[in-house]
Amino acid sequence: MSAFTTAAAPGSREWLAEIGGCAVSACRRAQLDLARVDERVFSLEGDLGDFGGDDFRAAYPDRFIDVGIAEANLVGIAAGLAFRGNVPFVNTFATFALMRACEQVRLDVCYHNANVKIAGTFAGIAAGASGPTHQSVEDLAVARCLPNMVVLAPADALDAYQATVSAALHNGPVYLRLGLEPTPAVYAEPHSFEIGRGRMLAQGRHVGIVAAGLSSVANALAASRRLRPLGILATVVDMPSIKPIDDELLVRVARETGLVVTVEEHSVLGGLGGAVAEVLGERCPVPLHRVGIADEYCGVVGPYLSQLQRCGLDADGIAATVQMALKMRGGDAWCYESQASES
């Protein structure tokens, strides 16, 4: 993984070149920057430190702990460190942290509201070529149902940096959903990452696309651009704070568009789609379509972009779902509107 040779400012051209669009590298860089100003920040590993932990190890060897291949112990140790006022980051693959060590996350961390941050890498189907053991399409559902847990899915590398800083400033457990594969940039400038807030990236009256996470937000934006020439005007919301979720923004989008499509590189059960359905079902019921991974294990080996395409998570796939959703709702309101505006 990349070695950080400069102290370039986050978001700067040099910084982006160093990070290379990789969210986990950005998160690691943030941990290093945080450790510089806060001596309570620890970086913990389960024998995956070579995925970006080496710089922390070199800079702060006494706050770098590699427990070997023992994730349950890793999370328990993190809780113990947190009880003493430290801010430990647990760095491992998403599936290992949240599923292998699920009970340690539940009891030692969440029940005790321990100030532990879990940086889960290889989330989603980025590990497509590695096979189902390394993919993580259940992590949002697992993390979301644990009381006290904040669940964040940043949209790109720069957002991952900001999310990591916000996670450190929040007092309590946080799950950060990260990926190893370089993903397209959504944000050009550093911005404040506010827990509990979504961001409206585009406004349109026909459909609300609510997306979360790496690739998904960028592809949702790309899909909205492809729909525009067809006369379909989409609102696009980036919802990086899966929990707490931005209820007000969701209700507003549902009211303004009457149709919502969610996009996430996660199972269609229990993640962003589930969270949005819960909010809208209670507060503003509108037709809802979920783009995500079907409720099955992925038996197909393949590179990341092909996997996204196969699951309908690329721009074309998202655009196709939006068109289908509009047809299913019927009324063809958007067709007449677009014809009227052209004449």
Next chain:
Amino acid sequence: MITTTGVLDESRRASLTALARRIRKHIVNLAAHSAGAHVGGSMSAVEILTVLYFDGVLTVNPDDPEMEGRDYFIFSKGHCSAALYSVLAERGFLPMEELQTYKQMGSRLAGHPSKDIPGVELATGSLGHGLPVAVGLAIAGKHDHAAYRVFVLVGDGECQEGTTWEAAMAAAHYGLGNLTVIVDRNGIQEDGPTEEVMALEPFAQKWRSFGWAVEEVDGHDLASLHQVLHGVPFQYGRPSVILAHTLKGHGISFAENTNKWHYGKLSPEQKRLALEEIESGAGSPLS
């Protein structure tokens, strides 16, 4: 290698014996007046807890349970809450009358200790959680050059949990001389003798091979416990483990050395009998 702080003097031994007897009676009452309690493992841990809390081993403060500089005690065999609550009440962390609320509606005294009880550092009950968290606390203490120490009481059956050995490996790797584990080696778990259910022996050898300094004691002999618990760490820069050989249900003849009283509710008659036996001096050292 044990650096002793002298033998337990006679008057203190007498007062600790009386205290252990009171704690046993509390456990009997809790098991009789609630839906039930883990009688066997509570009785086997009485002397260990007595020496930890009342013989100057643990630095703790009932008036300020979160006092900076306190030692951390993690009661990892959380199902034996009846023993822990009785000790916390005797030590002043809980009002004595609160014991009557054990497992009652609205009480904070659940069957497994929750985080909301003064003196409880970690909610336990799901086994195998205490030691990894203790390792984290001990690493933090070493990092900060803090004087506090970390003690963990685990059940012997609990050591079948894989996290025990993940954490044991890490504790030795990080040279945690500030960490002590006490194993309540009563030899019996819920389904029967540990050696029949899932053998732990050679137990001391396992710990030694993981890099721990090991001592074995009669876990009902106050003088031995005094000596060994005041003697930690047994070796500089190494975690210490005490295999405390105990008798499950010790002090109640019909509950001794059986898995039948791993958990149970005492009838009024059983309660009377148990209190009588305890009063007449049952619960003495094994040897």
